[in-house]
Amino acid sequence: MQKSTQDYLKTIYSLSKNGEIVSNTDISQKLDVAPPSVTEMLKKLADEGYIKYSPYHGSTLTEKGLKEAQKITRKHRLLESFLSKILCIGNDKVHQEACQMEHTLSDEAEESLCRFLKHPDTCPDDGKTIPACDLPFSNCEECIQLHQKGLEQVGKRNKNLTSIRDLKNGTFGKISFIRGEHKVLQRLLDMGLTPGTKIQIIKVAPMNGPVEIAVRGSKLALGQNIACNVFVETE
């Protein structure tokens, strides 16, 4: 896949919280590309099935596009974490560096980087969620264990996972993956958030506030640092 394709997908992903439509102007500003070229590229992406594009409105990611966008965003944010936390490169430079490196980072390196950084959930410079990996682990502990046993790759998961923090009010979803400390996981399971459970987003509080969800007839508020680690499959 072309570098520019990945850049566009990544940009649309970061601009469209909750899967909203992203306008061409926003994309052209963010990528610093002239509007006509943006329009042309978006049409190309739509042809390739990565986005849905309607002229004068903007574009949204398709399932295929979302998957690619999450993958590249994950690589980008993991790299940022690595550059900033481990190599101590200033936050003003990490974005640029990561933008260059993300396109050549292999999946294997991505996985190792994630383990090395002890499974970070947000990236350092802007606190955004690092999307979940698309590797076939049910949680991060399993990844560590499997790694210790020398089993690293076991196929791919063909699912689109979204953190409940990034969903719109009223959306339904099925819990598929939660990451976090054992204690938090146990608590969430006890409260009924077992894998496969249907939940509904009731409300996301403003200013990075908690997410209120309905699960098994009860309503729960999850702080955003927990909510961003709860991933669901949306219908």
Added chain:
Amino acid sequence: MQRICRDRIVTDQGGQKTVPTHKSDLKTNPPTSECAKSDKQFTFALAGNANVGKSVIFNQLTGSNQIIGNWPGKTVDRAEGTLSFEGHEIKVIDLPGIYSFSTFSMEEIVSRDYIALEKPDAVINIVDASVLERNLFFTLQLLEMNAPLVLVLNQVDVAKNKGIIINKDKLSTLLGIPVVFATATRGEGIYEAVEEAVKVAISKPKSKPLKYRKNLEEPIEKLQSLIEKENLNLGYPARWVAIKLLEGDMEITQLVAEKSKTISLQSKLLAGELENRCQEKCFSIIASERYALANSLVAASLKQDEIQRSFTDKLDWFATHRIFGYVTALGVIGGLLLWTFFIGNGLSDLISKGLNLIQPINPELSMSAPLLSIILNGFWGGFNAGLTLIIPFVIPFYLLLAFIEDSGLLTRVAFMMDSAMHKIGLHGKALIPIILGYGCSVPAIHSCKIMETRRERLLAAFAITFAPCSARTIVLFGMVGLFVGIHWALLLYVVNLAIIFAMGRIAMKAVPGKSTGLIMEMSSFKRPSLKVVLKQTWTRTKSIIYVVFPIYIAGSALIQVLYIYDILTPIGNALYPLTVLWLGLPAFAGVLLLLGAVRKELIILGAVAILGTTNLLTGFAPVQLVVMALVAMLYIPCVSTMAILGKEFGWKSAALISLANIGTALIIGGIAFQILNFFT
């Protein structure tokens, strides 16, 4: 001794208040003819999730006849009471409200050890009928422990409003235990619950644990038979131990490892197999299986009608709206404080007028008749101060707070304030103890237990030590509001809020560790029950009266002694550099600050005693009053607060917090003096 007889419940339902008072009950022991006689004493435990009305039922069962203490060696509250029922003497234990029996909180360990090892005659599992599935998850764990269970479906009225209809006979057959409907706030179903529990206690039926699906049931049974064969004598039921081993429960795993290598190894093998087969962690598989079972039980016994958007949903929408939500939060907190101040002021005036009729305090006495002055101005004055300064402010505060809490509004405020609380290393739930701190720091710090980690409890307690409790509010309004101007007093309130926030941030950076996140149940809005509110208000007020009044009376007498024999002047002189040079206060302020360490209001009492008049302007300039009040708000936790800090966090932390308080007060007070001096 509380007695419950059928006629009492009947009259209750008829709406007539003919409930015998608890005191007369205490006297009529042994039970009279209306209840038959028996000499066996039973022990019942109340168990269930938080917010299901457990303590309401406990209060109805045991009335005022309760002992609140701690579990041995643990900082978990233990509530115990007695009840006389149809001739049976029954001891009732209220277990903490928990969601599961893992070992992550002390509450969970205390509860499971009590049920498994102390073996109460019956466990009354109280369940919120409107959230049946989540509650049954806990019930299933009680069944795993072979607890002699009675299931009480509480809040059936709320469930009905949500369109939930439960077939209790069906549920009873499926679970193999008695099931009772109840609306505890109205006293309905309590009699039946106890009746069933007595039956269970007498007949001791073996409740059989429900089976899980094959992939989990097989390893459980294998392990269970192994445990039974080896006869480990752990005291816990074998099946439960098997499940806990598979779950990887730290405590049980360790217990078993000490007794039997074989079982320890086998459990690891079986757990590994299970994980491989399901491609999932064991603790997650077991939780999923329990929920699958709970779900099937609910599917078989519950009918959910179409739900209409109810009034409470609209309230909910409003209280968590992106704009109205903050308005509500501010309104609730501000309203609570304003209400406390205005109602408190009115009540305080009324009571002090009443007390003055009996015996006014006469400052001139200390010269002419020292001994009389100690008794009259000291002891009587102290009692007076408690009655006029604390009671009128604390009761309205706790009353309104209990209304807000019981209605579910406080949960919404916590939800809205979560992100702000994160800035000081806490989460939304911490708002509840901090708001409590505006009443009195002692119960507020005690209630920090609702936080998950020690770090969070410590940070919340630290913030509370800066919050203006009712005593400090009195100093603030008594010194500044009265003699300088009400807007100055309000300004200091705002300054205080900023200081709490700033100190909270510093503490967050200073105390190592990571903040955990908010996991909070948003229980639905409901009409507060007057009974619950009054009970809550009284419990909190009572604990303050017990702490405050003795210190007040003794402290006030001590001031008189010190004053009459002129012991105070040298102390005041020693503090001269700080009080006069740095803070710009009059020389006798050092004495007041020392007195205030006992109780903050003693600052005002002391000032009145020393100046010999209630007009503080004779001894202070307005600027000095502002600085004095500011320092008084911040400078040190009072003796009772220090005591509870020491008890909950250790003396080292208590000392550090006190030092931080003193440092803050000196710095802020000094700066305030310089600034105010510059402008005036």
